[in-house]
Amino acid sequence: MNKKLDSNELALWSQFVHELTGISLNEEKEYLIRERFHGLLKKYKCSNYSHLYFMAREPDRNDIREDLIDQITTKETSFFRDSAPFEALRKVVFPRLLEQCRKSGEKRKLKIWSAACSTGQEAYSIAMILHEMGVSAQEYHITATDISRMAIDAARLGSYNRFEVERGVPPALLERFFIVDSKSWQVKDFLKQSLTFQQIFLHRPFMLPDRFDLIVCRNVAIYFSPKPREELFSKIFRHLHPEGYLLIGSTETLGDLSNLFRETQLESRVVFLQANGKQAPTA
Numbered sequence: 001m002n003k004k005l006d007s008n009e010l011a012l013w014s015q016f017v018h019e020l021t022g023i024s025l026n027e028e029k030e031y032l033i034r035e036r037f038h039g040l041l042k043k044y045k046c047s048n049y050s051h052l053y054f055m056a057r058e059p060d061r062n063d064i065r066e067d068l069i070d071q072i073t074t075k076e077t078s079f080f081r082d083s084a085p086f087e088a089l090r091k092v093v094f095p096r097l098l099e100q101c102r103k104s105g106e107k108r109k110l111k112i113w114s115a116a117c118s119t120g121q122e123a124y125s126i127a128m129i130l131h132e133m134g135v136s137a138q139e140y141h142i143t144a145t146d147i148s149r150m151a152i153d154a155a156r157l158g159s160y161n162r163f164e165v166e167r168g169v170p171p172a173l174l175e176r177f178f179i180v181d182s183k184s185w186q187v188k189d190f191l192k193q194s195l196t197f198q199q200i201f202l203h204r205p206f207m208l209p210d211r212f213d214l215i216v217c218r219n220v221a222i223y224f225s226p227k228p229r230e231e232l233f234s235k236i237f238r239h240l241h242p243e244g245y246l247l248i249g250s251t252e253t254l255g256d257l258s259n260l261f262r263e264t265q266l267e268s269r270v271v272f273l274q275a276n277g278k279q280a281p282t283a
């Protein structure tokens, strides 16, 4: 049942994965497809990967397509991942943004978007920083999105195991923001109240109703090829407040979008991006 895919099957699957997720599979794609989709052969009673492919292509099989997305996406994440950007948020970015929000006549909320939030650790880390800074839940809102329903459901639930919390949450924050029962650490309700979770496909046209002061889009564009990556950051640009900040992954680059963004180096060499003054973003 788990025999190697031939070049024809491989080409069809690569194209399909690209359509579903924007992800360009690398040279390990043959192994990856077999490994990640193997469980779905059994679930959908398919005799082989071609059978699964043609079934998933049927217009009314959104259930299979959602499962394929859940399986093929890499959801590696952790609380306070890479630490330095979170320090920069706490020391430089949030004080500046909060000042802007408080100065504005209507005292507007600070709006943050965690794009490709995976199972929620990134969004909750940001919320913890704001609470630690004394910012009330009424003063900010975090929109957390991902393509994977499974990831979004887990993020919304906010329940983590020992390994997940020990990978980044300092003990003092664990006590303040989590309720512990025998096996899980549950994010407390007061931390959840300023977060909303939704499914957004970053490789397709999307429209969120807000312009954000901070957009965090880390470790997702690395899976896209150059053109979809540039298109993604152009779409993100249109959702960024003119004075806002974009944070990308520490190993990522934007490609040739210097007409839209300029780099701003902050704490300990962390680079954030801001809208290039020449062109104000329009939603």
Ligand SMILES: C[S@@+](CC[C@H](N)C(=O)[O-])C[C@H]1O[C@@H](n2cnc3c(N)ncnc32)[C@H](O)[C@@H]1O
Pocket (backbone or CB within 6 Å): 021, 022, 023, 073, 074, 075, 076, 077, 078, 081, 115, 116, 117, 118, 119, 122, 145, 146, 147, 148, 151, 200, 201, 202, 203, 217, 218, 219, 220, 223
């Ligand atoms: C490696 S995780 C990164 C999580 C988090 N941003 C971080 O840096 O820790 C990549 C996430 O991107 C999501 N993803 C992949 N393709 C996507 C797409 N086209 N639209 C939205 N999210 C996508 C995956 O489901 C996964 O949760």
